[in-house]
Amino acid sequence: MRVLHIVTGLASGGAERQLQLLLRHLPAHQHCEVVALTNPGTVAAALRAEGVTVHHLAMRGNRDVGALPRLVRLIRSGRYDLVHTHLYRAGLYGRLGARLAGVRAVVATEHSLHAGVIEGRPVTRGVKGLYLAAERLGTTTVAVSRQVAQTLHAWGVPPARVELIPNGIDTARYRRAAADRAVTRHRLRADLGLPQGSWVVGGVGRLVPGKRFHVLLEALAELDPAARLVLVGEGPERVALERRAAELGVRDRLVLTGERDDVPDLLAALDVLAAPSTEETFGLGVLEGLAAGLPVRHSACPALDELPPAAAPQARRIPSDAAAYTAALRELRLLDDHRTEPLPRPPAVGHYDIVRVAADLGALYDRLAPA
Template structure:
């Protein structure tokens, strides 16, 4: 169960895990059955859209409980805040006691990019106790859960998974994507991947690159979201609109092959999936925050950490177009097959 199924990190991660699970599954979205819903259905996974019209539609809990009761599910697994609230309560009403949640986006006092006040925290804790276990996608997320008051024995850390084979550099994809967006073979392409949301700070990326953008230096941003119009306007105001490609939702792996360097200027990341995807594609990655890289320990080839906005342009300027490097060996710990197996083991254990 998930809050929505527009393209995003948690949503695509759910689809990837289901593709490698050894169990059958059906998916419920509270609302916004977007592109990932279509992808799941193409994979043969049934998707139910609860059709909620408001985040305070309490009656949806009863509809959800009826759906769970009809499905006779052994486990209910919830993802993202609203689905966790509604899903845990509905599962209990339906008589399903094996409820697991994955926490993707808790950072300090922010939850899914929004400030989490005392009321949000109390509601989170109250419903968390209705489940059997909460999965944290990083040690940083686990630390935040414990700081909020979740009991340590109820939290385990299982990282997001990567399809390393699918993310590997592909020269055919590189040529096809560049031809599609009108970028020459010899141009250097700086890339970014993520929801077009203020927290990702793609506006700062455009400003940092603006002085150098042109035919030989271009920016490719993969993702959709509420900031599309403002980012488009910013590129136009800075006179670089022809060299900033906002391509919307599309498969990430081919787009990564078209890039020469990936940038992640976000200050608030609870895992840093895009950073790892870039490294898996053989790209150098310039980033502000990535707990997953922190938890690898030591130097990670290709990972270039910056400390301030001023460092962003300097670090990107230092990366020249070059052939893809091998993915760092440390990424094998994130192979989706192993990650999915750990989630399956959890279902059976609880």
């Protein structure tokens, strides 16, 4: 079976990293290629290094309709049995392009949809109308959480057209011997300029307003001077976060790593993961923190909301404001004085193992486009 994944871009965001993970674990008989409409960033380079063919459509913007004929030609020449789209723009152009190219099995994964927000942007009447028109061109829409599925149903997408397949986490990448973890922790703290004895709070995700990382800066200003904050990711809010840190007098205690592909290693350098976003449709960063053996404080994680509390006792949901995070982090600091050993891996991590998730997606492919 030949499968083409169409994605808006391949910078190091959650949906892009999720696609990379899936391609490593889908069944061997499903040969996958990828096309990025624009911005073939660090994930494109990583995919190519792993032997995946990555095409770049060089689309100039949302209204670059000239990209559609190029996409149709690429799909036809590749003789793909199934097309799978990821993210809003790719969903619009990809589903239409697949239909025009004669592909009958068309899947779209909805990674980031709330009642009034899609991929961090407000949903206007026009955006919603285009989304629903494109959805009807597909075969199945994959929702990464029940929250996303419920939003799709509320928008009028028939339940029979929605398949619930959550995001997954590569749990094997977070398993490491105690000695190896200690070496990694020491090395990365030195590389990042963190004092070895400092207490380090971390956040993972794109630097965009919806992640609300400014809340962590405000909490950092109230913590003792030995505390540090590491934000793993890149995005348009970088300058604003640096400015806010300077205003609060904590710029020298903030580390911005930029895009990184060694998140499991970076998490070993942290003492706690904090996730103040209120707009999550899954909460992948929270699960990564749990897989790394960290205590987690978060404000939204639909992936955990779907499981009993005992599935992740190290995680606690708190309001997304500076006072709540300051109190929670102070409490952890008192309980966690220079702890270097990871916490036990909770059941939630195994539940979302990428091996199981990829097998479910592969089975969906087989049902829609049998070999």
